[in-house]
Amino acid sequence: MQGSTNADKPLLQALAGQQQTVPPIWLMRQAGRYLPEYRAVRQEAGSFLDLCYTPAAATEVTLQPVRRFGMDAAILFSDILVVPHALGQEVGFVEGEGPKLAPVRHASDLAALSVDRLAGHMAPVYETVMRVAADLPRDAALIGFAGAPWTVATYMVEGGTSRTFERVRTFALGDEAGFGALIALLVDATTRYLIAQVDAGAEALQLFDSWAGVLPEGQFNKWVIAPTAEIVRGVRAVHPEVPIIGFPRGAGARYEGYASATGVTALALDETVSLDEAVRLQARRPVQGNLDPMAVLLGGRVMEESVAALLEALAHGPYVFNLGHGINKETPPDHVETLVGLIRDGGANRRG
């Protein structure tokens, strides 16, 4: 960690509630397939999961976007499905099809899963965190992350991505005790996993709840808010100072309730959150987001106008520039370079 302090790191300053002339920037999925240097490492590494579990390669791809674009943060290169994998579920990634898991459909399937293997399984991930922390420029921060229990459970129960979430929704609604046991297991594993990432050098954390938006109110409270609140409490019991960014994607009208009930430090906003609503949310905590990834894919005037509108609305409070969703894999890297320039020049212009 080279003795750096928060004062050197714009990301940590913003997450501490300080407005900055030039907001810090990083992008969700910034280490990924749109970068040729990522594709080169990926090809060498073997499978996608091999890459996640190989510290040298995972460190390299984590650092690539910081090196190329001067991002204000690196986010650990990993996947939210390493947690069910560590619990003992079969997890694979089929090229072009996404993740495939041997599905957990009933409470009785939980017997095969255990948190006992977690520490050993995750050792190479923690090793990656340590290596990145050691190699990161002193003004860049290191973000650790995990999937939130609801979202991880959707993959565990559906056996992969889903359009309708019918299996996990009926499990959750029809067997509250059984599904609650799965969520409790995920809360326990995720809390341990995040604490260990901070132990290894992560300076901020993000909880990705990508499918939070599909749940009705009562279910949202039970399976999104309550488990997230428990993880936040559990992590803070050990690391009271670490900022935690919550990302309940698609939560719409429920962002404010999520933030106040879970106690997350900051809110990551998806691209459907309006600027007015973003400003209201920012009045109570730092916000991050919410540029449309399609605007970066297209670049040019569309990107310039979207960035200008975001800076105009949000740069007057604690703000971390980011997308509303992961960067699209077809995005030309020079669009990202232009984007970083727009943020920093925009800031310079506002300063002048």
Add this chain to the structure above:
Amino acid sequence: MQGSTNADKPLLQALAGQQQTVPPIWLMRQAGRYLPEYRAVRQEAGSFLDLCYTPAAATEVTLQPVRRFGMDAAILFSDILVVPHALGQEVGFVEGEGPKLAPVRHASDLAALSVDRLAGHMAPVYETVMRVAADLPRDAALIGFAGAPWTVATYMVEGGTSRTFERVRTFALGDEAGFGALIALLVDATTRYLIAQVDAGAEALQLFDSWAGVLPEGQFNKWVIAPTAEIVRGVRAVHPEVPIIGFPRGAGARYEGYASATGVTALALDETVSLDEAVRLQARRPVQGNLDPMAVLLGGRVMEESVAALLEALAHGPYVFNLGHGINKETPPDHVETLVGLIRDGGANRRG
């Protein structure tokens, strides 16, 4: 139409803003695969589109749920993709895979589409509307419908269902004039189509914007609100009295803005809208929805409790009981029978 009036039809009363002791009920996709009598007709009819274009068969399946459950409304059996089909796009339905369309990707692809064929193409659909209107019990209302332009455009551009909507989103964001021409064509066709349904006997209309929720604010205003407002104006210019239910599924925090800016008569609420928010929305116009379809799939106590909470919250204002989304095809029909009983007994209890 047998000389019936609004006074005989609970659905039309609710849409006119009158609270009722027992709210009227119908279910999205109530004529469909969960009913054995539907599957029997479907098997006879040939393809799914053949069924949509065969008045005798389409009339029969439209009436089935009214006959079996005593629903307060029939909704025309058809599909939102008959409009692009009528415009000249190739549309097919692959069993188990959903719709497949020869995609429209660029403004230049629009030359092959024309509204000129609409009236002839839709003649059997209008014939179905007339037959249903003639055969419907006098206290049941007939609902016509169409897909809203944005949602129909997603299928036209993606070539089917999509998880990411990347093609249609980049078209809309990157070529506003070209995509605007496609939307303008859909506004024109949809307005004519809905007017003709009312001419044929439809007493209320619903506009399905199933993918409204994926758009960022500026895009939502341009491609959801503006075209819907134009259709509402166009239909009302000819049929000023017809109630129009807007269903911007997933609009979240944007439901109120959608309702006030488009001028729809009533709002259909998806299952992610909270009861508090539903009550707020109901203060300004009738609402419809938003029972979780998974609760009907599961039945039993889960369904009973969900129904009780909905009636408690919404039966004190103008309210149409419905789901937040189409009924799941695995739903046992006797769960629907129980559901209808819960609404009517619930009403009877509140009366007593």
